[in-house]
Amino acid sequence: MKSTSTVLPTSAGAGAPxxxxxxxxxxxxxxxxxxxALDDVHLEIRSGEFLAVSGPSGCGKSSLLSILGLLDSPSAGSYELNGQQVAQLDNRARxxxxxxxxxxxxxxFNLISDLSVEDNVALPLSYRPELGRAERRDRVAEVLALVDMAHRARHYPAQLSGGQQQRVxxxxxxxxxxxxILADEPTGNLDSRNAELVMDLLQTVHRDGATLCMVTHDPRYAAMAQRTVALFDGxxxxxxxxxxxxPQRQPAEAL
Incomplete structure (x- = not known):
């Protein structure tokens, strides 16, 4: 798998909040x-960190991720992203x-069925008027190569396996x-083999500089993170x- 060093932004002061x-x-x-759904949550995520969010169904994980992703607003409290207060931004700014x-x-996955793989990947760039067509094309080719899906660029989601769709x-x-990067149960719809492949990819992306926050019910995948935040009743x-x-293993001589 190729390095993501040219894909992800370079963060000044790695490890800063x-x-x-x-x-x-x-x-x-x-x-x-x-x-x-959430009750007096205090949380810092540092640049370059891999954080897992765990807890039982209904504990507030999805609400937390929606607020982190600016898909929803908190009822109270403050949210600072890259030094900017974001909780009170209007819809356009958000x-x-x-x-x-x-x-x-x-x-x-949330891929659009009537768009090709490359058009699905390019979709976020369509809201970046400052990017020319050539740069968009280059960026799409770069990330498809990263996830080993360049050979499927002209295919459609229905022609892909679940694991391939998640890589797209x-x-x-x-x-x-x-x-x-916010990942909401990224292995939840995958069989064990494809789940392992997707987690390997996310770990590689993190090692190459991504800040990753992943919600998961699976303790095996939560264990891959550097830090775990557990929620209960918000x-x-x-x-x-x-x-x-x-769990700590007992020393062999104690067994």
Whole structure:
């Protein structure tokens, strides 16, 4: 697999805080009932970090990822991305920031069925008027080569396996050279072999400089991250280096 050093942005001061959430709350109202999806969440994600977010269904993982991805706004609290306060931005400004700073990888791939692989990957660049046709074409070719899908550039999603579709989705996430990649259960719709291939790819992308935040139910894949944040009932109940959350083996002489 090729290096992503020319695909991802070079971050000044690697390891600096990329994201800072302070007192984030998210509530939903239905009739007279208030459901609090997130409750006083404080979280930092540093540039170049691989973070896993885990927890049971309904604990707030999807709400957290939607706020991180600027797809939703918190009910209270502040969100700082690359030093910019973003929680109160209007829809247009949020869309522009999302397009330039964030890449998404979804469980369901979310490829457009009547677009070819290369056109699916190029889609985020269609909102970048400053990029000429040649540069867009070069960027698409670069990321398709990275995920080993250049030979499928003219195919359509229905002609691909699930694993291939997810690799195309990763290429689409990378093509805009975002500061942050959000992966929402990226292996959830894949068999074990393709899941391993996708995780190998995400690990390579991270090693080459990506900041990666991944929601997963699978402890095997959470264990690949550098750090794990565990949610329960909308609150952060653990925020530790992943190694600290792994069961410790007893010394051989104690067995």
């Amino acid at each position: 990329l994201i800072r959430l302070t007192g984030i709350r998210k509530s939903f109202l239905s009739e007279e009932l208030e459901t609090r 869309a522009q920031l999302r397009n330039r700073q964030i890449g998404f990888v979804f469980q369901a 989705a990763i290429a689409r996430a990378l093509v805009g050279r975002p500061s942050l 609150r952060v109940v653990a925020d530790l280096p992943t190694a600290a959350l792994q």
